Structures are given as C-alpha cells and as structure tokens.
Amino acid sequence: MNFTRRKVLGAAGAVALGATLPGRRALAQQGPVKIGMSMPQTGSLGAGGQAALVALRMWVDDVNQRGGLLNRKVEFIAYDDQTNPANTPGIYTKLLDVDKVDLLIAPYGTVPTAPIMPLVKQRGLMLMGNFSFQVNAKVQHDMWFNNSPWNDASSWSDGFFAAGKKAGAKTVAVLAADNDFAQNLANGARTLAKAANITSVYDQNYPPTTTDFSSLIRGIRAAKPEIVFVMSYPNDSVAIVRAVNEIGVGPQVQLFGGGMVGLQFTPIMSSLGSLLNGITNYNSYVPGMKYPGIEDFLQRYSKKAAEAKVDPLGFYLPPFNYAIGQILEQAVNATKTLDQRKLAGWLHGNEAKTIVGPIRWGKDGEWAKARVVQAQFRGIVDKDVEQFRRPGKQVVIYPDDYKTGSAITPFDKARSAK
Amino acid sequence: MIFSFDLLAEALIFGLLLGCFYAAVSIGLSVSFGLLDVPHVAHPAVMILGSYCTFIVAGWGLDPIVAGVVLMPAFFVLGVLIYRFYYESFEKRGTEAGVRGLAFFFGIAFIIEVGLILVFGVDQRSVQAAYIGSSWALGDYRIPYRMLVAFGVALVLTLALTIYLSQTFTGRAIKAVAQDEPALRLMGANPVRIKQWAFGIATAVSALAGAMVIIVGPVEPAMDRVYIGRTFCVVVLAGLGSMTGTLASGLILGISESIVLMFFGASWAPAVAFGLLLVVLGIRPQGLFGR
C-alpha cells in the first residue's frame, strides 16, 4: 500500500478532527467520489430498475452518514437507458468523459450491460455487475464483479430440470427471447437437457418486440411437451403468462416457467395475480430465506419505496443492489484507494460481507457459490400486494438449503392448488 | 417445425381474424391515400395516437370500444385541420411540392411518436375488458375473444364505410372527386371541402382503429413503424380507391402473416407485410382491384 506524506497527514488530521467532533466527520476538499451508472427506469426492466435505484440511493445516504468513502462525500449519478442496449455505450462514455466518474456500476440486466463490456475492458475499468447473466463470458474482463446469486446455466436450470424429472418428464419445450440474457440461458439449458436425457420437442426464439404469443403457445401445445422452459424479459413474460391463461398449454405439461424475468417485480406480480399460479420460476430472495440484516433493510426500504411510489416489497433486486454499495465500500476501505486495479485485486482475493450473505467471486467475476432458487407460485389471489410477504405463496423447491416444499405437478393441478 | 392440419386450421382462423383487423386499420389510409392521393405516411402514427387516447378515456371507466367511438368526433376535427394545413402548404402549390408534402408527413409521424414517448414514456400500455384474456373453446381450437371483438368491429366499420361511399350523396361526391376533380368543379361542388370532409372521416375511423389496436395487444409509441408496412401493404395490394379490395387484401395479409408466424417463427413475421408490399410494388403496382 502506498503511503504518501499527504495521505498520512490527511488521515491523521481526519482522525483528530473526528475525535473532536463526535458524529461529524471532516469531508476532504478533494471533491466528491463520483459513482455513475445507467439504470433502466423505463422500458421492459423499468419496474425492477426503479426499485433497485431506491436501494442504491439508500446505500449512498448510509455511507455518507458514515463519512463517505476515503473521507469524501459520495455523489451518485444515474441515467435512464430505457432498457435499450443502444443507449448504454453513449451514456457510459458520457459518464466517463463528461461527468468524470470514479467508479462504475453496470445497468440492471444483461441486455443493457452487454454493449459496454468491450468498452470497460478496453479502458481498463472495474465494473460492478447488476443481475446480468453470463454477460462476461465472451469478453472475459478480469475486473468484473457480479451481484447476482447465479453463475452459469447449470446453477439456474439444474433445479428446474430436477423438478421436472421427479415428475417423470422426458420432453422439454424451450421458448427464448432473442436477447443476451435468454440466449445465454437457452444455450446452457439445451446442453443440460441433453445431459439429463430430456428430449427437446420444441425450440423457438422470438424477437424481443413480439407482443402476441398466441401462435407460439399454440405451437407449444401441439408439440405436447412435459416441461416448458421459458426465458423471457418482463414485457414478454407478462404476455406469455396471459397467453397461457388465455389458450392453455395442454394437460401433459408438468412444469412451466424457469427463466422468466419480471415475475419477481412486485407491480407485475400484483397485476397478474392469480394468473401466476402453478408457474415455477427462479428468484433471488423469497420471504423466509435467512440473510443477515435483510429484514432490517427491507423494513427501511419499504418506507423509502412508498415515498418514491415504487415496488413496496423490494424482494428481488433492492437487497442485491444495496449489496453492491457494501461491496464497493469494503473494497475501497480495505485498499484505501480508488485505483481500479487495486480494488479488483482485493475483490478477487477476499470475501465481501453483505446483507445478502458473504460473497466470493470466481475468476470470471461470477459468484463462486450459487444461491438462486426455483419457487412455485401457489394460491395467489388477485389485487393483493401484501399476500407476497407471507411464506407459502412462493414455495421454494430447489436447492435443498432453502427448500420449503415440493413442486405440485402437473401444471394444471398446480394452478388450482391452494 | 411441426406441421399438422390442426395447426394449419388454427392458423387460418387466426389469420382471418387478424386480416379483418388489418383491413379495418388500413381503411382510413384507403380513403386518405387511395382516394385523395395524400401521401399520408403519418396515418399509422395518428392511429397509435388514437390507441393512447383510448387508453386514457378507457381509464375513466369506459369500455375501450366505446372509448374509441367517443374519440371519433375529436379525431374528425383533427383530420380536417391536418388536411387543411397540408392543402394550404403543399397541394395548392403544385406537384413540385409533392416531395415536400411527403417529407412533411414523415416529420409529423415522428413528432407524434416522440410526443407520445415524452408524455407516456416507452413502456407498453394496455386496456382491460371482460373479453380480453379469455378465449372461445371450439373443440381443440382456442380463439381469443379479443380477436373476435376486433374482427366484429372491423367488419362493421368496413361495411359501414363502403355503404357510405357508395350510397350517400357526400360519399359519392368523395369518390367523384377522386375520379375526376375538374368535372366536379364544373358541376359547382367545392372539391377542397369534400376532400377535407373525407380526410376528417378517414382520421375519425383511425381513432376507432387505434382502439382496436390496443384491445388486440399492448401498444408502445414506436409501433407506428411496423404498421406503416401493414397499412400500405393492404392499401397498395388492394389498389387505390377500392374499399372492398381493402377487405380482401387485409385478409390476404392476415393469413400470410399467421401462416409464417406458425410455421416459420416469430422472427420472420414482421417482414411479411413489407415483403408483400415490395413484391406488389415490383410486379403490379396498381394492385388487385385498382383504378
């Protein structure tokens, strides 16, 4: 670690001042530490992004109350990329060259993040990932650190296929959006299905702008699959759920869902209501899972969210976004610098303690140990947001560490189960 | 891709309903472009504006179709104003201004689209109704009610407009002005006022068409771009000036799109309208029933 005289004197001065003024730390004259990102606040991922922003701003307030980073105030800059990948290169260039930020956080989601991976690699910058899936696989940036509880396709699909096999399923239909997230997941899922001796009877990609899924659902029904693995983004997820309820997928389907983004956002959950019943889908956190400090966070979050008029429950993204802040804080405090290489080095070699548990990263910047769950919706009624706080509405069927029940099959039976 | 006659039958039924819907959303353009020769590329944008207005009005508690009907008078006035402006700025000044008239409507389309983004954001909007979300079980087939409703309204609209144009006095005046404007002038009628009236009707019809668009599925501001292909395909395939032709070509497009969607995948479906349009323009630009 480099100790320049100025830093030592500065640190000493700060300590002295801090000792004389309890509760008020001296904030240095160097100017604020700027943390910048683009966040999808409108568009397909918008509902999730807005909730995530509340959590991030909470962390910024908390850290500034503790004296900021390196005794400088933290300034947070967030733009809206509208879930449009074409917007992110321009926004991140602006953040770097016009706003001159010190630290970068990735936008929420694989699709807005993919375009900026080459940019951060070429500029040698650290990037904090935000719930994207395998977005670093091609670029292989060594200063990438994701906050999401999955790592590869296996971590995601294993549980889903395991539940299907338990119900005796031998065939699968794959329906995937043609975007980075769904394609990454679909490629992994196809290999895993083969390895698990499950035959693919239907395999379709659809362009992200598709709004009418009745023809696709009809095609799936005609193929008579026993597992339907859907990889979709929020707008499509909603349309697919509605289409399934409108025309049905057939009585032989045991398991439906798997990789549908958006069914974790509270506004979408409450607007779909009972249409969700029976669907088995991934999640990062459901009520009942024990993480240190998460209950306290969710309580504080609820109040802020109510003021900002966004997702009041905050289960899916917000805790993990708050964790990004905690990760950055620990790395900066440990290395006492904003140097990207040093921070990345520390994160690769150490464990970060967050409200979603301790996190260690693999070489590819994904979590060394995955913690994503598959849960089945049961007994959901319409127009009731608070029901989702109660355990039993999303029954965790995988992995064993967090399991609260087994999947009810077939799909049609699960839809009417209580 | 699995091929079965069951799937084909379902695709055909869906295509029929879709086709009638396409005919109804194109019929306004059939009047404004087909009969009046106005290069109205902003027609889909005005229609999507109608969808958003339906979203607002339906939000006050009205059924979406009723909302669409309620909006028709306001859109009639909008149509008259647009035509008046277009006439004064371009049509009056002769054919040289034709190129600029086209650019004008492209500009208007963009302004409407961006205006919608600024007011509503890029998020999708949809409406709720009893008939949206469930389907009619016909043996093994499932036919969504929202498509049936759109089909019904579309049929009524198309027939009503066709009857209006052929049976009423003003209707026939509109057709006359399309066929032979100088003769009409000689007979003492004012062609500008007739065209204005016709354009107003076409725009009012677009309001109801917009209501149908948002019933059939969610809308977002950029949807006008894909509808340019669909509406112009229907109108050009029909041949300018033919109302019944619009219904027929709508059905052709609807069924083609449905079959491509079913058997070739959702990634090719958006190109069907534009592909068909290009083929028609290349081989038989006067369409099937044109004048």
Next chain:
Amino acid sequence: MKFWIGSAVIVLAALGVALSPINEYFFFAAFVVLTFVVLATAWNILGGYAGYVNFGTSAFFGLGAYSAVVLFKGLGAPLAVQIAAGAAMGALLGFGVGLLTLRLRGIFFAIATVAVIFIMETLMINWRYVGGATGLQLLRPEAMAPFTSYTRMLFVVMALMAVVSVAVARFVQTSWIGRGLRALRDSEEAAEASGVPTLRLKLFACVISGALMGAAGAPMPMYLSFIEPASTFSLNYAIGALAAPMIGGTMHWLGPVIGAILLASLQQIVTVTISGEMNVLVIGVLLVLFVVLAPEGILGFFKRWLKSSSR
C-alpha cells in the same frame, strides 16, 4: 481549386484536433455529426438532384455496418477493408433499388425504400452469425499511432469520408450527370424524349448514393464496440439524412453539409443537456418548419451568392 484547398485545410484541421488534448467526448459526438454529413450528402445526390425521395437510408447504412462486422469477425479485416466492403454492398443494394425506380415514383418509391429497411433488418435478425436480435460484442483493435484512442482515429476517418463524399456530390452536380438528373427531376418524360439516358443516370445516382451510405455505416460497429439490428437500422438515420438537405437546401452540395452540421450538432447538445428523446423531436420539428416555411432551405436565403459562385 478553392474547393480542394478548402478540403485539405479541413482534413488537416481534423487531424490537428484529434491529436490535441481536447475532451474525449467531443470526438464521440463529432463522429455522429460527420456521419450525418456523409449520409445527407449521399441522400441529396438522389433526392435533391434527381427528385427521388429515398426513405431507406437506414437500409444502406445498416448493410454497411453489418458487412463490416462480417469481415471483422470472419477475417479480422482492418478498418479500410471494412469501409470498402460497406461501400461495395451499399452500391449493390443501390443498384437493386435503382431498378425499382423503373416502375415507381414519388410516395410509392419512398414506401418501397422503407420496406427495404425492414426486410434488411429482419434478415439480420435471423442471421445468428452476426448475433441475431441479440447483437454482438466486438473487441476493437488498438488505435494506430499517432492517435491516443480509437474514437479519435474514427473521427479523422469520418472527416476524410465527409470530404470525399462532398467532392463526389460536387462532381455530380457540376457535370453533365447533374444536368441530366436535374432534367429528369423536372420532367422525366420530357428528358427521355430529348434523349437523356434517364435509366442509366438514375442507376448511377442510386449506386453512388448507396455506396456512400454503406461506407458511412461501416465504422459504426467499431465506434460502439457493439452491434444489434434495431438501433443499426433505426429510422432515425433515414429521417436525419432526409431532413438535413431539406433544411440546408437541396440544390447545391453545400446544403446537406450545412443542414447536417446544424441538425446533428443540435441533436448532440440536446442529448447531453436534456434527454435522448428530445433529440428526435428536434429533427421532426425542424423538418416540418423548414418544409412548410422555407422550402429552399437555408441556402435559399443565399441564392444570389450561390448562383454566382457555383461554376
């Protein structure tokens, strides 16, 4: 002669600016402005001189971009080869579109060109090699010395391309080709009757226009390090390429240049200060205003000066 001296000065100035320590973001924005100068100039060759309103600029631009991607991904081709490929593919598409003009005028031609955009976009969506609707991340090579960053190098490349395209437009305008195009714009039948080879002239204009647009599209994937169909084939390129000459003036090669610099710079400023959507509103509003109130564009105000200077 004055033209060539002026062009050399501009290229040298661009080089100088690129080597100076100006903020990086300037080059990021200026690249887009220069792209529109090329697109507008190319558009005007067919639209202004010949009177055929091409609303399919995005198709040529996108085709150029994807050609560059294919060569870069498959062969690791350098930028110059990518640009050449973009120009070649643009020329080919231009030839095809030119054949369309045999049958179609006015709005029919314009709508046909829109159809070409969507069909090209759908083709790319269905081609997994270039990423489909998902898109491709691209790791661009190191910038060539003496440039400190790739974006600066792209800026100079685009400045060069702008000068070349304006030179081409000027050549077309002042030569017998330009006279022929003007004749067929005023009345195609009369021109045919007096022996003007209208088909060959139209094909020539389409091919040149298309080639320049394709060349303008080729550097875009390297600029963003990413490509995907929706934004590459965006109608924004089509309307920008059409609005700039309408605003600047379609009679003379200076018109598209003035219009593009004005429009694109305004858009970049609005994007940075207000928002991304507003910048599309800027084009729409300016286009409508100029088309209604000032049909001859900005150059129309300087008509007398122009008549005496364009030899």
